[in-house]
Amino acid sequence: SQQGEEDPQALSIQEGENATMNCSYKTSINNLQWYRQNSGRGLVHLILIRSNEREKHSGRLRVTLDTSKKSSSLLITASRAADTASYFCATGANSKLTFGKGITLSVRP
């Protein structure tokens, strides 16, 4: 079974709109992190939310975590064309960070 499964797999929106991406996981976690990856490039850490937190903000990013449903959402407000990338959620435990399938976000200018 896949840890950190994202939903939807692909999302296309207009610049200025909000983008919401969801992630579900299966095991207990210490924290959940969201990463961004531009095509073929490195992974950039966006935000980390601990298992005892429910919501966290960072700039235009808002992350929620529902441990009872084992799910998280990443909201990007007022999207820009430069937000076009793949987004991954990853669950952290011990020395391992397990990534789910990425969500491809396309923001049309």
Added chain:
Amino acid sequence: AAGVIQSPRHLIKEKRETATLKCYPIPRHDTVYWYQQGPGQDPQFLISFYEKMQSDKGSIPDRFSAQQFSDYHSELNMSSLELGDSALYFCASSLGGGWSGGAEAFFGQGTRLTVV
């Protein structure tokens, strides 16, 4: 600010050859992680080191080995390369040994390995 440095950035090898990938963590970071990302795939954890000792192991083939040196840089050695080993290999570093406490890790730009 210094980031995680990986070398080389691109590598082309033939089947059955060997390859060595290097990772230089952010100064003072004591933990290094290796990930493999195939085309269109999510990153898969291979192995991690904390204070020069292996701390966790993922889906790393027996043909691969890795170590962390006294200066904290790490090398991933890959032997008997197969076509399926073609992927982007990422290294990440952090301070403090693990994800449990929420240590933020910083990823390098990756090494793109192509096996022909």
